[in-house]
Amino acid sequence: MVSAYMSDEAKKTRWEHFPHQADVGIRGLGSTREQAFEQAAVALTAVITSPEKVEPEQKVQISCSGIDSELLLVDWLNGLLYEMATRKMLFSRFEVRIERNNLNAAAWGQKMDVSKHCPVVEVKAATYTALSVRQDENGTWIAQCIVDV
């Protein structure tokens, strides 16, 4: 389980953005595939607002399945975007379980408040561009893709 509030000492586990000409690349890293997916979700939130500003007050369940890990990542992120759009919420804390290529997750967040969260931009969708779910030579899991804003 991972939270935006976790200190930087949990070193392997983190998120980052990487550049793309028109939009934004999001990347999650962790010691497990699940952690990388959780961090990718934090990176997604960070495109919109500072994750620290989002209180994990309300829990939402999300499930999806994909043919492989990579399509699963895109489904996971797009599932989050759907919940964000329809519930008018932002999320900062995630707990992901993946079995084969079935994902069951909980996302914690709160209703979006424009004055508090100052959303920068709306994310339209997670894309298949620069899509990758893999382990690097240290065994760190990396989950990334470009999101269209």
Place this chain on the structure above:
Amino acid sequence: MEPKTLKKRSDYEWVVEPFGKMRVPAIIYADEGLIKAMDEKVYEQATNVAGLPGIVKASYVMPDGHWGYGFPIGGVAAFDPDKGGIVSAGGVGFDIACGVRTVSTGLTIDDVEPVKKTLAELLVRKIPAGLGSRGKLHLNMKQMDEMLAGGARWAVDRGYGTQQDLLRIEEQGSAPGADPAQVSDHAKKRQQDEVGTLGSGNHYMEIQQIVEIYDNDIAKAFGISQGEIAVSIHCGSRGLGHQIATEFLKKMTAAAAGYGIVLPERDLACAPINSPVGRQYLGAMRAGINCALANRQVLMHLLREAFAAVLPKAELKLLYDVSHNTCREETHPVNGKQKRLFVHRKGATRAFGPGDQSLPAELRGIGQPVLIGGTMGTASYILVGTAESMSLAFGSSCHGAGRNMSRTQAKRQWQGRDIVRDLANRGILIRSRSYRGVAEEAPGAYKDVSQVVEVAHKANLSRKVAKLVPLVCIKG
């Protein structure tokens, strides 16, 4: 891109002859400067598109071409349904029928300057913009289906605008063949609160001044004049369009192998036009087009209300509404025969020339207005479609300049507050809920649209008619 990797057919036409899996050449319309500035992915994506089944004539790239999702942005490709031609969700994009509409006002700078701030504040209050904003209309599912079937026509029937407006919208404001039943409940749910909202990112509503006229006769026919104030709206199909694209990209990726299609990139996900998935997508995509048209129609209505409150003498007439992310069924001559083709324009604008029957009567002798958006700090342009354009790229032109810097870099380079202040010093009022958003949209983060427009003009894709500069820019 290195010009030497391309065959130069003329100063503005660069070709990649078919090799490998390509069925047709790739043709890039640009000058040498723009070619050099184009990223390498354009070459890869344009040549990938050239390998798709049923593609006709060539895989085209407009002067503003850059790295996209499967298709290059600024990509144009037409497919023949009788030759196993495909339709691609990636060839239309995540913002189905994102586009621009421009209205003339009959006002001058002297009318607007004294009330510029008042107008800006009123538009901020009236126009829902940015993430989390809610439209004034909340549709139930039945109304949603009516909107998806009717598009701008639906909006006019509900009192948002006039029948006259519809004549100035592509396909008279309503895409034929829209099938709301192919749009998922998820997509409709996402749209329920978003009808008549502006969105965010590079979307905007902008009050502009026409500062230069390049063709007096065409400007007169368009009903615009030097010094006149105009307003442009740039936005698309909102959450519904994004959801349709997401869902069909997934469906098409899964179905591709079954149709014998090998996808060089997953984002190029496509299906034969004559297949269940292909037909479902066309029905849904056309509903998405209608969603965008209804959206811009409602926004224009709110804009008219704002002007009526501040400057009652203003008469806001719709010049034209163009969409730049679509796949449309059109008839074009191929080897001397009229063929029904499915033309994808991804970040490219239709630019039909004089004589085209789809144009309203008063524009038929002139050609279609082509509206090219700029940045909040530079300029936008109005062009006109040409007869030559029909044979160059199925009657298409560019749509904007494209970025030359990532959002992450732009945020590091600029402070939103500074940009707003600097533009205000130049007389341009920016209104946005997010300073970080403004930084990401900094004028410096975009390529020079003037150069793109100049090349489109010289390549005969469309011809320059007018240049507009921003006065007030509302962003989400």
